[in-house]
Amino acid sequence: MLDEPTNDLDLETLDLLQEVIADYxxxxxxxxxxxxxxxxxxxxxxxxxGSGHIDVIAGGYADWEAKRRQRTTAGKATRAKEETAAIPAPPPPARTKLSYKDQRDYELLPQRIEDLDAAIARDEAAMADPALYTRDPAKxxxxxxxxAKARSEKDAAEERWLELAALVEG
Incomplete structure (x- = not known):
């Protein structure tokens, strides 16, 4: 039994191995x-x-590859016919009309998200003062x-807007 016998062989040794196997x-x-x-x-x-099936073919690798290609081509043609006949066309996606509240949220949420971003940036800039904690711990x-509240509200607003956008796009 030979497992990957040609690894790391030079051409002369490879030729010798082929001769030895042929004469055996x-x-x-x-x-x-x-x-x-x-x-x-x-x-x-x-x-x-790789399909769990073992092909026993008289000849070498090229013979096996030719048989495999022939079987694959025939199988693809048969499967293509079966698939086109068996699968009905998917129904067009139904466009959902948004309720008044949803439509209003869809239009107003982008501005609300921008306002929350600005508030977060403003408060973070104020906290950047290294003396703030010692001067005014309550502030x-x-x-x-x-x-923390603005970030959580912003996350909720972004999620809501994404849900509404998915409904609008269908």
């Missing part, structure tokens, strides 16, 4: 990705195509709370 009277099981080597040395190929705490 017994059975040699070769596992290899070297297609040319397989074509020159094997008489029967067990081809694994520092209120700014921290305001930023």
């Amino acid at each position: 009277d017994g059975t040699v099981l070769i596992v290899s990705h070297d297609r040319d080597f397989l074509d020159r040395t094997v008489t029967v190929t067990l081809g694994l195509d 520092f705490a209120s700014l921290s709370d305001a930023i």
Whole structure:
């Protein structure tokens, strides 16, 4: 049994290995990705195509590949006919009309998101003062709370707008 016998061989050693295998009277099981080597040395190929099916083909890799291509082409043509006949055309997506509240939210939320961004930036700029905490801990705490509240409100507004945009686009 030879597992990837051609790895790291120079051309002379590769030729010698091919001759030894060709002259051997017994059975040699070769596992290899070297297609040319397989074509020159094997008489029967067990081809694994990843589908769980094993093809037993007289000849080398090229013979197995030709048989596989022939089977794949025939299978694709059959599957294509079956798929086009079996699958009905999908119905067109129904466009949903937004309620008054949803339409109003869809129009006003982008501005609200911008306002929240500006408030967050303003409060973060105020908190950037290194002396703020020592000078006015209560203001520092209120700014921290305001930023957290604005971020959560902004996230909720963005989510709502994305939901509405998905409805509008259908």
